[in-house]
Amino acid sequence: MANHLFDAIRAAATPEAVFIETAEGRRWTYGDMIRLSGQMAGALRRLGVAPGDRVAVQVEKSPEALMLYLACLRAGAVYLPLNTAYTLAELDYFIGDAEPRLVVVDPKARDGVAAIAEAHGGVVETLDATGGGSLVQRAGSEDADFPDADREADDLAAILYTSGTTGRSKGAMLTHDNLLSNALTLRDHWRFTSADRLIHALPIFHTHGLFVASNVTLLSGASMYLLAKFDADETLKLMESATVLMGVPTFYVRLVQHPGLTRAATAGMRLFVSGSAPLLAETHRGFSEKTGHAILERYGMTETNMNTSNPYDGDRVAGTVGFPLPGVSLRVTEPETGKPLPDGETGMIEVRGPNVFKGYWRMPEKTAAEFRADGFFITGDLGRIDGRGYVHIVGRGKDLVISGGYNIYPKEVEAEIDGMPGVVESAVIGVPHPDFGEGVTAVVVRAKGSALDEKAVLDGLKDRLARYKQPKRVLFVDDLPRNTMGKVQKNVLRETYADLYAG
Ligand code: MCA
């Protein structure tokens, strides 16, 4: 039996080598990883999970949660991670759309989620932040020697929901080879070896922390410090014995402000990677002045994994995302027609390669609309290629806010606000925020005589939207600015409120 991704992970594993260490000093070797993921795969099978079935997972970050991802690969299931911040209202949509056979949640969420899962033909098991729960209990009585399911390169490994540009969230279908090919490319490009020790402080329900950080570590036989969440003090302490950090720009903004960030503190580190949102040139400069390290910025998407990277050797140019990765074709086109533009001109970034996903789950029309006839995927990001071949992202063609590396789709927030009594209409925008890069901001038009205030709007969103999607500020205006076509001019609003979070 061949299992495309897990066979490669297994081949890179030395049983006695350390795979995970936690802040409390608990350790898991690669041998433990193979044993535990095998037992968990056995438990999945006994719960009725067959190859191709979805397994939705909304749990706190823990070594056992990573083992569950690996168990899904081995059982041939399609792993569907969900942000821990999602509310029950949001979960209802994902579970209804993906129809998972099994939903794994924190014990605290069990009762609420069970009703939703069962309504869609699924069962619920639990996994808590310390690695306890019903799923791990079940795994304890399973044989470690699990016969891995046969999975080809093109079989699905995961579905990750992403905001997209229109309508509800779409499930991006990622195959075993999408994940394997990209992780191998990054491993080689970033010179990962078994001697590396990664500081893993990203959440594991998105591409960055799950596929980039974890798969690259696994395929190098390297080790990682697994932190429940990012903490600047803790990260600096771990730099004494680590070699690589991967983070979103907010990590670096917070580190640059930390008095402990010095040349001496980072002397043992060989690589700092940033991605998921634009890294300000001033953060790149500040970091390099304090440490002598040039942060390596790269660019990716849920649908495509990683597309470009600054070079390992050579100039890591602030404000650029570097060159297309080996095997990835990237072009800049006229957004309307798809006609390729010469270098230097700004247009739509399009990519093609083994990294690009298979399509959106049960949405063939949406999938077709986002690909050109020759197989290039239309990213929705606007960019240009400079004279040296570096890619610059200059904006987004899609209406998207990125806050602390999390994506917020304004329409989703607007729909919630527009549904509140006393609201005529609203516009949700992202404006510069010193910590999160962009701060979600709502501009609302009240109905005549309505006494609705900022607090009432925020209270109304509490149980509806994940915390990071909730506006940091709600502002009231008499009218929204519109162009002659009647379209709300979000650029005007962004200019008006540009300094809202400054200083
Ligand atoms: C937390 N809060 C946020 C965010 N995170 N608000 C807006 N945006 C956020 N990202 C809320 C908290 O609930 C809290 O609210 C308040 O803001 C302050 O929380 P704080 O303790 O400062 O935040 P934190 O817990 O330290 O989290 C910030 C963080 C975290 C470390 C930047 O958001 C994070 O780990 N982000 C990484 C996201 C990521 O992995 N993205 C990759 C996506 P209150 O005080 O009211 O409770 S993959 C991707 O984009 C593509 C493929 C790619 O290229 O990688």
Ligand code: AMP
């Ligand atoms: P996601 O939907 O979480 O996959 O987010 C992908 C989006 O994040 C991309 O389409 C870009 O808009 C943005 N992104 C990722 N990396 C970078 C980067 N290094 N610089 C600017 N934007 C980025």
